[in-house]
Amino acid sequence: MHSAEELTYKKIFLFWVPLSATWLMMAAEGPFLAAIIARMINPEYNLAAFGVASSFAMIIEAPVILLMSASTALVKDEQSFTKLRNFTYALNLFVTGIMLLFIIPSVFYFITIKLIELPTEVAKLTRTAMMILIPWPAAIGYRRFYQGILIRHNLTRRVAYGTVVRLSSMAITGLALHFLTKVEGAFVGAGALSAGVTCEAVVSKIMSWNIVKKIKNGEISSGELSNLSYHQVFKFYLPLALTSLVSIGVQPMVTFFIGQSRMAIESLAVLPVVNSFIFIFRSVGISFQEVGIALIGKNKEGYIPLRNFAAALGIILVSLLGIISLTPLANIWFYDVSGLSLELTSFARLPLILLILMPGLAVLLSFETAILVESKNTKPITFSTVVEFTTVISVMFFSIKIFNWVGAVAASLGFLAGMLGANTYLFPSFVKSLSFGKCNDNLMDQN
Numbered sequence: 001m002h003s004a005e006e007l008t009y010k011k012i013f014l015f016w017v018p019l020s021a022t023w024l025m026m027a028a029e030g031p032f033l034a035a036i037i038a039r040m041i042n043p044e045y046n047l048a049a050f051g052v053a054s055s056f057a058m059i060i061e062a063p064v065i066l067l068m069s070a071s072t073a074l075v076k077d078e079q080s081f082t083k084l085r086n087f088t089y090a091l092n093l094f095v096t097g098i099m100l101l102f103i104i105p106s107v108f109y110f111i112t113i114k115l116i117e118l119p120t121e122v123a124k125l126t127r128t129a130m131m132i133l134i135p136w137p138a139a140i141g142y143r144r145f146y147q148g149i150l151i152r153h154n155l156t157r158r159v160a161y162g163t164v165v166r167l168s169s170m171a172i173t174g175l176a177l178h179f180l181t182k183v184e185g186a187f188v189g190a191g192a193l194s195a196g197v198t199c200e201a202v203v204s205k206i207m208s209w210n211i212v213k214k215i216k217n218g219e220i221s222s223g224e225l226s227n228l229s230y231h232q233v234f235k236f237y238l239p240l241a242l243t244s245l246v247s248i249g250v251q252p253m254v255t256f257f258i259g260q261s262r263m264a265i266e267s268l269a270v271l272p273v274v275n276s277f278i279f280i281f282r283s284v285g286i287s288f289q290e291v292g293i294a295l296i297g298k299n300k301e302g303y304i305p306l307r308n309f310a311a312a313l314g315i316i317l318v319s320l321l322g323i324i325s326l327t328p329l330a331n332i333w334f335y336d337v338s339g340l341s342l343e344l345t346s347f348a349r350l351p352l353i354l355l356i357l358m359p360g361l362a363v364l365l366s367f368e369t370a371i372l373v374e375s376k377n378t379k380p381i382t383f384s385t386v387v388e389f390t391t392v393i394s395v396m397f398f399s400i401k402i403f404n405w406v407g408a409v410a411a412s413l414g415f416l417a418g419m420l421g422a423n424t425y426l427f428p429s430f431v432k433s434l435s436f437g438k439c440n441d442n443l444m445d446q447n
Helices: 009-027 029-038 043-064 067-074 078-102 105-115 120-132 136-152 156-180 185-207 209-216 230-258 264-286 288-295 303-325 329-337 342-354 358-374 379-402 407-435
Strands: none
Touching: 009 029, 009 156, 009 264, 009 288, 009 303, 029 043, 029 156, 029 185, 029 264, 043 078, 043 120, 043 136, 043 185, 043 230, 043 264, 067 078, 067 136, 067 230, 067 288, 067 358, 078 105, 078 136, 078 209, 078 230, 105 120, 120 185, 136 156, 136 185, 136 209, 136 288, 156 185, 185 209, 230 264, 230 379, 230 407, 264 288, 264 303, 264 342, 264 358, 264 407, 288 303, 288 358, 303 329, 303 342, 303 358, 329 342, 342 407, 358 379, 358 407, 379 407
């Protein structure tokens, strides 16, 4: 870990680049698989099914997503390593059980057909894709725990190496299924995702062996006994888990409203492609969260260089996305790269333009979240996500039910308004954590 006095823009950049590359590579998964599916039979139905299956899988895995942040912040010695590792295993078992319950036919079709009102053909494709994605949640939780340990010990390049393994195995699986089998496109996408995250989980464990060994032997510690209890882990992590759950839980609700909107099939087919492209830019901002947690310093001495770096990063990302969205470059991406038809390419332009500010807002939210996590003040993060969720759903309800807008347009407006709401809510707590950082550092010592 860098001391705050030594923190420079160069050190921030070198620490951040591997994490950014990791998120960028993960962001490439969606466009890559969408491009394959778009070139197979029944692309609209399969793109819609893959998008819905991915959304459901992500909400089920939501409780484990921020294990990387927790591991980065909490694992300081053998005692804290053991507590958080056991907590991770229990959480992985829980989310896998939820996945198995969800794909029971009576449960699944009640939710997708009766409640969300998906077309029957899309629902059937989605359920099989979900079955293929069963390993996904536990693999995500397992690798994020070990990635957090790597990040805490400045081994961010190894995190990027693991993502290279993930992408490679994902691409090989996806292309093999595409060219060597005749399975549906949604199944190709789900199979590729499952193979990729499983391989990455194994590699992450292998790459952390030496660090874990030193932690267990007492060669690495914070200098103070952590005395971390399961109650403290739960108290610290519950707001983070709820944050992820609420944040990702918005996707099924968006699917529900889109299913009842004008041009529902077109919207369901296009929105995953648009969101995947936006995520390429947002992921760079999301990657900054672990940077803030690791480098801010005990007394927040690293705040100013981190703040300036984040501001510059946000401006650059918004500018790049704006240039692409407002020029013919967008058509090149959607039509030539993603393989959408001319009609769907034209349909995707407005939703993309509406989301130009999202990468900048993602950088701001990640920085605010990082400061609060490092200050052990995680409750406001959950409430900010509730604000985001409520805003997205409210905008979609009025846009579709009252004004009868096209589903994809309503969803884009909802996402933008939700992100603005989350940032606005979180800002006062963010400022307070900066002002009272020293006090917050003692919260984990209290039961």
